[in-house]
Amino acid sequence: MGTNDTASTFASLLQRLQGELQLLPDKPDESPEITLRCLWALAEDRPLAVSQAATFTPGALDDTGRARLRALVEQRLAGTPLAHLTGRQDFMGQILLASPAALVPRRETEQLGFTAVRRLQSLASARPLVIDVCTGAGNVALGIASHLPQARILGADLSPEAVGLARQNAGFLGRGDVEFRCGDLLEPFSEQLFQSAVDMITCNPPYISSARVDGMPAEICQHEPRLAFDGGPFGVKIIRKLVATAPPLLRPGGWLLMEVGLGQGAGVARTLAADPQFDEIHTHNDAAGQIRVIEARRTPAAQA
Numbered sequence: 142m143g144t145n146d147t148a149s150t151f152a153s154l155l156q157r158l159q160g161e162l163q164l165l166p167d168k169p170d171e172s173p174e175i176t177l178r179c180l181w182a183l184a185e186d187r188p189l190a191v192s193q194a195a196t197f198t199p200g201a202l203d204d205t206g207r208a209r210l211r212a213l214v215e216q217r218l219a220g221t222p223l224a225h226l227t228g229r230q231d232f233m234g235q236i237l238l239a240s241p242a243a244l245v246p247r248r249e250t251e252q253l254g255f256t257a258v259r260r261l262q263s264l265a266s267a268r269p270l271v272i273d274v275c276t277g278a279g280n281v282a283l284g285i286a287s288h289l290p291q292a293r294i295l296g297a298d299l300s301p302e303a304v305g306l307a308r309q310n311a312g313f314l315g316r317g318d319v320e321f322r323c324g325d326l327l328e329p330f331s332e333q334l335f336q337s338a339v340d341m342i343t344c345n346p347p348y349i350s351s352a353r354v355d356g357m358p359a360e361i362c363q364h365e366p367r368l369a370f371d372g373g374p375f376g377v378k379i380i381r382k383l384v385a386t387a388p389p390l391l392r393p394g395g396w397l398l399m400e401v402g403l404g405q406g407a408g409v410a411r412t413l414a415a416d417p418q419f420d421e422i423h424t425h426n427d428a429a430g431q432i433r434v435i436e437a438r439r440t441p442a443a444q445a
């Protein structure tokens with residue numbers, strides 16, 4: 142394959158992707174051109190995350206490489222998530238491993254991660270204790286860890302497969318000190334040492350109502366775990382349980398941070414504001430003006 146062949150193959154595959162690729166709004170970085178660059182690199186045996194693709198120059202492919210590239214394009218057009226093909230996903234400036242074992246981390250969830258980092262930086266604690274539940278691939282826990290290397294961070298998920306991927310990611314990033322446990326929400330942290338001791342609990346819970354999960358795009362509902370999305374009949378089952386079970390673990394003045402679904406923010410914020418176990422609530426909007434992250438402070442001891 143010469144330079145001209147490379148250029149014409151790239152141009153024709155790009156045209157195909159531009160015409161046929163279904164783009165999801167929660168994966169804004171996966172343009173047809175970036176997708177093609179990722180798939181081409183993969184055909185050259187170089188798994189790249191989206192952030193690395195812009196500077197990748199497609200090289201000449203032999204017959205096997207070309208067949209592999211065509212097969213990858215077909216898989217992507219049939220709905221396989223790009224991150225499942227490359228095995229890589231960007232999150233909070235790090236490149237993580239991705240697989241069908243857990244939700245592919247979304248760009249929108251970086252708002253939760255960076256809000257947590259800012260809040261932790263404002264606390265007096267030199268080595269804050271942080272628990273990330275519904276941790277999935279471990280992206281929020283490991284994202285916080287990269288910005289606050291001194292923090293003690295643990296994560297947990299109900300899915301053993303997700304916990305397996307989170308542990309792989311900790312190893313991949315050289316952060317074996319970030320511990321991942323398996324279990325229902327905060328149950329894996331029932332030891333005495335966590336009671337009234339946690340500086341922050343973070344959570345990106347499943348928050349789609351059960352009825353809506355099956356109607357999600359095939360790229361999501363046929364390739365990612367249902368457990369990652371299904372938030373019960375009204376979408377807030379896990380959020381409600383978290384709000385009820387977090388206070389005993391939070392130290393007085395500690396923080397609960399959650400991502401919420403579109404349209405849920407005002408109701409969840411009202412519930413938290415009415416709960417005497419929390420005394421300060423902050424909401425954070427996305428670019429479209431929707432509440433997507435909520436912070437709630439555990440009432441300090443004197444007022445509780």
Ligand SMILES: C[S@@+](CC[C@H](N)C(=O)[O-])C[C@H]1O[C@@H](n2cnc3c(N)ncnc32)[C@H](O)[C@@H]1O
Nearest residue numbers: 246275276277298299300325326345347368369
């Ligand atoms: C929306 S995904 C979030 C994954 C990851 N934190 C992220 O931001 O990409 C929700 C996660 O919650 C987990 N999950 C669902 N129900 C749970 C429960 N009762 N206890 C713990 N984890 C749960 C799912 O397995 C899934 O990994």
